[in-house]
Amino acid sequence: MQVDELNDTNCKTYLLVAGAKAALVDPVRERLDTYRQILGRRGLELTMILETHTHADHLMLSREAKDLLGAPVVMHRESPSPLVDRHVQDGETIFLGAERIEVIHCPGHTPDSVSYRVPGAVLTGDTLLIGGSGRCDFPGGDAGKQYDAVTTRIFALPDDTVVYPAHDYKGKTSSTIGAEKRGNPRFAGKTRDEYIALMAGLGLPFPEKIQQSLQVNQSGFEAAEVHFPLVADIAAMPALAPAEVAARLASAAPPLLLDVREPEEFVGELGHIPGALPVPMDALARRLPKLAGYVDREIVVVCRAGARSASAGAILGQAGFRHVFNLEGGMLAWAGAGLPVAR
Ligand SMILES: [Fe+2]
Numbered sequence: 251m252q253v254d255e256l257n258d259t260n261c262k263t264y265l266l267v268a269g270a271k272a273a274l275v276d277p278v279r280e281r282l283d284t285y286r287q288i289l290g291r292r293g294l295e296l297t298m299i300l301e302t303h304t305h306a307d308h309l310m311l312s313r314e315a316k317d318l319l320g321a322p323v324v325m326h327r328e329s330p331s332p333l334v335d336r337h338v339q340d341g342e343t344i345f346l347g348a349e350r351i352e353v354i355h356c357p358g359h360t361p362d363s364v365s366y367r368v369p370g371a372v373l374t375g376d377t378l379l380i381g382g383s384g385r386c387d388f389p390g391g392d393a394g395k396q397y398d399a400v401t402t403r404i405f406a407l408p409d410d411t412v413v414y415p416a417h418d419y420k421g422k423t424s425s426t427i428g429a430e431k432r433g434n435p436r437f438a439g440k441t442r443d444e445y446i447a448l449m450a451g452l453g454l455p456f457p458e459k460i461q462q463s464l465q466v467n468q469s470g471f472e473a474a475e476v477h478f479p480l481v482a483d484i485a486a487m488p489a490l491a492p493a494e495v496a497a498r499l500a501s502a503a504p505p506l507l508l509d510v511r512e513p514e515e516f517v518g519e520l521g522h523i524p525g526a527l528p529v530p531m532d533a534l535a536r537r538l539p540k541l542a543g544y545v546d547r548e549i550v551v552v553c554r555a556g557a558r559s560a561s562a563g564a565i566l567g568q569a570g571f572r573h574v575f576n577l578e579g580g581m582l583a584w585a586g587a588g589l590p591v592a593r
Contacts, residue, residue: 251349251368253414256288257281260419261308264373267294268347274319275300275366275373276416279309282318296321297346298336302375302416303363304329304557306388306464307457312472326355328582329362330557332512333470338364354403358396359384361555365404371412372427378404379415380425383436386449388464389485389560393449397442405431456481468557470512475532479564487563489578492587495550499525505548505575506541510534510562515554520581521591526552531562538569548573556580 252267257278264275265288272294277285289296298321301310313333316323322335324344329337338344340355344366352367356377363384366373376384378400386393409428432438436445457463465478490498498505507526509516516528529537541549549571551559556579563574577584585591 251346251370253368253371253373253412255414255423256285260417262414262416262418264414265294266300266346266351266368267292268349271295271297271347273298273300273346273351274321276302276305276375277311277319279311279315282311282315286318298344299323300344300351300366300373301325301329302366302373302377303360304331304464304467306460306467308459309463310467313470326353326362326364328357328555330468330553330555330580331470332515332554340364354399356396356399356403358386358392358394358399360388361390361392363399367407367411370410371414372404372407373414373416374404375416378413378430378434380413380418380420380422380430381434381436383434383449384417385452385454387452387454390557393446394442396449397437397440397445400437401442405437465558465561469531469561471532476561477535477565478561479568483564483567484560487560487567487574487576489556489560489576490550491578492584492589495523495575495577495584496587496589498548498550499523503548505550505573506544507550507552508541508562508566509552510558511553511581517593520554520585521593522581523552523584524590524592531558534562534565538566541566541571545571546573548575550575550577552577552584553580555582 254265256263263277266273324336325334327337327339338353342353344351354365356363356365359376363377407427411427413425460481507523509522509526509528510531512530516522551563553559560576563576566574
């Protein structure tokens, strides 16, 4: 399998080629025309778009861009976006032509981070960078899980495996597992606790484009369709675990459940919580007057993975609703806890 980097910037997009079939890994929306030209010039058939995680620093493909490319989007099952066509999980094999791509779940930078192992190489997303690792301070980030994923899963690959990261800020293009095991200062000689302390102390500013990118990438809506709240306000949203929400639903004063996913998802694979009110994110603003009776009552906002609902909760908070909670982990966590669903 041939691996080519297409952007030549510090944000990397890879083209995987096996025979006449190709996959794009982490395409950047604004470079769509370039990708289409490259595919056309080389006579390649794009069969899939692989994302290593939900990105916070660039716009992923829109619905329109996906249609233009005409290929399904593949992401880990914990990805929040409704634009994913195929959800994968740890250990799953994806075929590009006759060649294998293995999914390695690497939560830490985001809950939905994966590495894609291809023959002789691994695309590590923002999990393992050359001489570094992806930050773990966004909502859902977890430095301990990232340490475990890198040290027990990625570093278990053969030493000569080539490492292709999703970012590099020093002009490097690739490394190897052996070189990173020996020389990556984040991991070499570091215990798990030391790594967690190191990551907690980085004090990085939010990426420049987080406000324009993250919620668009999480929700599948464009910034023109939904007035997204500030990312900093979302981080302050109180969350309730599924069992706590179930307990409150069984109480004498149950909260209103507001499900902000799209209509197909409400009745789709994951179903919905019985009694939930479906209000997709793009309809939320105009439906607020109808929710006026709940200004002083509890509202629990629900989505697939808990990301879109955090945005929607912050919108409700700004509109004066005083007791808004996010269902932590969304319907994935609710179903994972064995709690009842309707379809
Ligand atoms: Fe990232």
